[in-house]
Amino acid sequence: MLEPLDNPVWFALTTNHRLLARSHGLARRYPPDVSPLAALLLPTNDAFADLRRLVSPGEHVALFTARPLDVPSGWHVDRSRCIDQMICEASLAPLTIAPIQLGMTDVPEMMELTAVTEPGPFLPQTIQMGSYFGIRASEGRLVAMAGERLQSTVFAEISAVCTHPEFRGRGYAQALVMFLTTQILAAGKTPFLHVKSENGAKVVYQKIGFHLRSEIYLTVISVR
Numbered sequence: 001m002l003e004p005l006d007n008p009v010w011f012a013l014t015t016n017h018r019l020l021a022r023s024h025g026l027a028r029r030y031p032p033d034v035s036p037l038a039a040l041l042l043p044t045n046d047a048f049a050d051l052r053r054l055v056s057p058g059e060h061v062a063l064f065t066a067r068p069l070d071v072p073s074g075w076h077v078d079r080s081r082c083i084d085q086m087i088c089e090a091s092l093a094p095l096t097i098a099p100i101q102l103g104m105t106d107v108p109e110m111m112e113l114t115a116v117t118e119p120g121p122f123l124p125q126t127i128q129m130g131s132y133f134g135i136r137a138s139e140g141r142l143v144a145m146a147g148e149r150l151q152s153t154v155f156a157e158i159s160a161v162c163t164h165p166e167f168r169g170r171g172y173a174q175a176l177v178m179f180l181t182t183q184i185l186a187a188g189k190t191p192f193l194h195v196k197s198e199n200g201a202k203v204v205y206q207k208i209g210f211h212l213r214s215e216i217y218l219t220v221i222s223v224r
Contacts, residue, residue, distance in 0.1 A: 006066035009039035025050035079220040092209040099133040117162035144172035
């Protein structure tokens with residue numbers, strides 16, 4: 001049941017996000033203006049060769065894998081580290097807010113917020129990956145947001161969780177994650193997320209009902 005989470009990008013791009021997929025043989029990726037995420041069916045030399053057909057010189061792509069990657073020659077490893085993959089099978093916390101849904105007209109503000117907070121890549125078309133919700137300050141400024149990223153038939157990833165520094169400490173991020181978790185569970189899917197092991201947000205996620213499923217390896221590579 002949890003095997004898709006060992007290769008979550010592949011399973012997203014072959015199921016719910018198949019219409020977004022750019023594919024060649026054993027490799028899949030998102031369009032560059034949607035996400036830098038890419039995946040291999042298996043980490044073989046043939047699969048890396050197929051991926052190379054999908055990546056422009058100097059472009060960076062990121063892969064999630066269950067084990068460290070042995071990257072063949074012709075590629076440069078720009079970054080490699082473990083992160084925690086957490087899942088939630090039942091929410092422990094009650095909803096505290098009803099955030100507003102964000103759309104294409106909100107993307108410039110969403111990009112401004114993610115540029116300040118750096119929750120991970122958020123590009124002009126990232127919003128195509130799922131539903132995004134936000135909280136606005138009294139004067140109307142977008143000050144917190146979160147949304148869905150990788151999605152397959154049974155799982156949905158919560159991502160882009162961020163709050164403007166001036167508005168931290170008010171529980172906005174926790175409220176947004178609780179809202180999305182409830183939505184995903186109600187749809188019959190299991191929510192999951194990725195977080196750096198040293199990130200203090202893990203405590204917040206645990207309060208909501210998330211627990212560690214596995215370590216996942218994040219590897220960012222580019223063509224030499």
